Amino acid sequence: MTAKPFYEDESGQLHKGEALSVLANLPDASVDALITDPPYSSGGMVRGDRAGSTGKKYISSDSGNQALPDFSGDSRDQRSYGYWCALWLAEALRVVRPGGVALLFTDWRQLPATSDALQAGGWIWRGIVPWYKPIARPMPDRFTASCEYVVWGSRGPMPVEMVAGAKTLPGFYQANPPRERDHQTQKPLDVMAKLVRITAAGGTVLDPFAGSGTTLRAAKDEGYRWIGVEREEAYCEVIAKRLAQDTLFGGVA
Amino acid sequence: MTAKPFYEDESGQLHKGEALSVLANLPDASVDALITDPPYSSGGMVRGDRAGSTGKKYISSDSGNQALPDFSGDSRDQRSYGYWCALWLAEALRVVRPGGVALLFTDWRQLPATSDALQAGGWIWRGIVPWYKPIARPMPDRFTASCEYVVWGSRGPMPVEMVAGAKTLPGFYQANPPRERDHQTQKPLDVMAKLVRITAAGGTVLDPFAGSGTTLRAAKDEGYRWIGVEREEAYCEVIAKRLAQDTLFGGVA
DNA sequence: CCTCTCGATGAATCCATCT
DNA sequence: AAGATGGATTCATCGAGAG
Numbered sequence: 001m002t003a004k005p006f007y008e009d010e011s012g013q014l015h016k017g018e019a020l021s022v023l024a025n026l027p028d029a030s031v032d033a034l035i036t037d038p039p040y041s042s043g044g045m046v047r048g049d050r051a052g053s054t055g056k057k058y059i060s061s062d063s064g065n066q067a068l069p070d071f072s073g074d075s076r077d078q079r080s081y082g083y084w085c086a087l088w089l090a091e092a093l094r095v096v097r098p099g100g101v102a103l104l105f106t107d108w109r110q111l112p113a114t115s116d117a118l119q120a121g122g123w124i125w126r127g128i129v130p131w132y133k134p135i136a137r138p139m140p141d142r143f144t145a146s147c148e149y150v151v152w153g154s155r156g157p158m159p160v161e162m163v164a165g166a167k168t169l170p171g172f173y174q175a176n177p178p179r180e181r182d183h184q185t186q187k188p189l190d191v192m193a194k195l196v197r198i199t200a201a202g203g204t205v206l207d208p209f210a211g212s213g214t215t216l217r218a219a220k221d222e223g224y225r226w227i228g229v230e231r232e233e234a235y236c237e238v239i240a241k242r243l244a245q246d247t248l249f250g251g252v253a
Numbered sequence: 254m255t256a257k258p259f260y261e262d263e264s265g266q267l268h269k270g271e272a273l274s275v276l277a278n279l280p281d282a283s284v285d286a287l288i289t290d291p292p293y294s295s296g297g298m299v300r301g302d303r304a305g306s307t308g309k310k311y312i313s314s315d316s317g318n319q320a321l322p323d324f325s326g327d328s329r330d331q332r333s334y335g336y337w338c339a340l341w342l343a344e345a346l347r348v349v350r351p352g353g354v355a356l357l358f359t360d361w362r363q364l365p366a367t368s369d370a371l372q373a374g375g376w377i378w379r380g381i382v383p384w385y386k387p388i389a390r391p392m393p394d395r396f397t398a399s400c401e402y403v404v405w406g407s408r409g410p411m412p413v414e415m416v417a418g419a420k421t422l423p424g425f426y427q428a429n430p431p432r433e434r435d436h437q438t439q440k441p442l443d444v445m446a447k448l449v450r451i452t453a454a455g456g457t458v459l460d461p462f463a464g465s466g467t468t469l470r471a472a473k474d475e476g477y478r479w480i481g482v483e484r485e486e487a488y489c490e491v492i493a494k495r496l497a498q499d500t501l502f503g504g505v506a
Numbered sequence: 507c508c509t510c511t512c513g514a515t516g517a518a519t520c521c522a523t524c525t
Numbered sequence: 526a527a528g529a530t531g532g533a534t535t536c537a538t539c540g541a542g543a544g
């Protein structure tokens with residue numbers, strides 16, 4: 001990397017900038033896992049529903065969370081969302097080592113487009129991991145949309161190592177979103193801490209849409225190196241603050 | 254229907270035959286819900302099945318997937334599965350009343366193809382409901398595939414009835430597969446009993462791939478009328494036997 | 507300290523109304 | 526006429542505060 005990181009410590013670096021251009025400057029096969037939550041561009045079937053601010057789209061009218069900054073890049077239609085994902089996923093494929101993995105958060109609307117984009121970007125699609133949020137808002141006379149999903153895959157083959165230390169990861173996670181958040185779509189730290197364990201021991205985790213930095217914080221807590229990218233300055237500052245904090249809970253159970 | 258049912262009682266009928274031809278003989282808008290588990294292992298995944306069908310060149314869906322490169326080595330299988338699903342889903346659309354619903358079981362590999370097929374068949378895609386099976390075979394160094402999924406939608410709009418009795422259905426179900434099974438992919442009766450409640454009170458449930466008849470049994474237990482279709486005589490007999498039994502648990506909690 | 511009640515809230519969704 | 530806006534609805538869960 002030529003540009004100076006926005007923040008760094010002994011275990012990783014945060015870059016402020018566009019995901020695609022920062023990815024283009026990262027060396028080949030330099031990380032072990034891509035774990036990220038791209039802006040879904042969901043929240044409405046018609047273009048106009050997506051065009052609003054993220055606060056309006058994702059927050060119920062009586063909520064008090066309007067103070068959170070909007071996150072940009074959330075107004076694509078489904079086809080351009082898939083195309084855009086394929087673009088940066090192809091670049092990320094180069095950056096991840098062969099045998100490394102990709103984990104992408106998505107909601108139900110974008111799940112098929114996301115799995116297509118993963119494969120269009122050159123990854124081998126390997127599965128879906130639901131994240132169940134018990135407190136999702138109910139809907140009369142229909143099924144509540146109470147899950148988000150992690151679509152995951154690998155760069156090429158993932159040879160199964162029948163070694164004694166092989167870890168098995170659950171195919172399902174249950175947790176509520178954090179009650180106090182720095183970002184509209186912040187993930188629970190304990191869920192992220194479990195998910196990052198897909199990464200090989202001592203490896204590096206890459207999150208090109210770092211948001212409030214939960215993935216990076218979880219990676220650091222679990223003993224991995226980390227590389228983050230975030231476009232919005234306000235979130236860069238949140239991330240730097242969260243990563244600079246000591247954690248009493250390193251290696252969350 | 255002209256043909257005599259294989260089995261019937263006061264609440265429903267089982268027809269022995271091919272799903273598509275039996276569906277073609279059902280009257281318009283005569284049922285309230287299509288709830289089924291199409292055979293994804295035998296309905297197009299096998300080489301011989303593909304060789305026997307012609308004209309399976311294009312899947313007409315609006316998801317923009319056609320131009321994407323090879324999907325995980327199985328794309329031909331998935332596409333012909335999707336095409337076949339779109340065929341009978343279009344016929345089923347006619348049979349379900351406007352505002353009625355469709356629930357399709359699928360595994361993670363076929364989930365995108367199933368949601369495309371649902372839409373190609375003319376349905377409005379409305380969501381994904383995971384079914385989590387805690388007992389699943391662990392895979393070293395990767396996420397366990399421990400969920401199946403219900404892809405659901407409706408025939409046209411589903412107006413929200415702002416009545417007091419509006420029921421909200423959970424967006425997630427957890428249960429292990431039944432320990433003793435009549436069918437390879439038999440679903441837990443209590444999960445099916447909860448899912449069929451999406452059907453309007455007093456309505457009719459249609460399952461064109463009835464298998465061991467769990468959907469039909471659950472529908473009957475929950476007080477609905479039911480119509481089943483099954484190709485294999487051996488399973489028709491299993492279904493007839495299960496439906497003829499009294500249940501001590503009518504209206505499962 | 508435990509139990510109970512009350513209130514707040516969520517990557518939701520639909521629909522009438524307004525622009 | 527199509528798109529944007531705001532109100533109303535659903536309930537499991539959690540925190541605060543009372544008893």
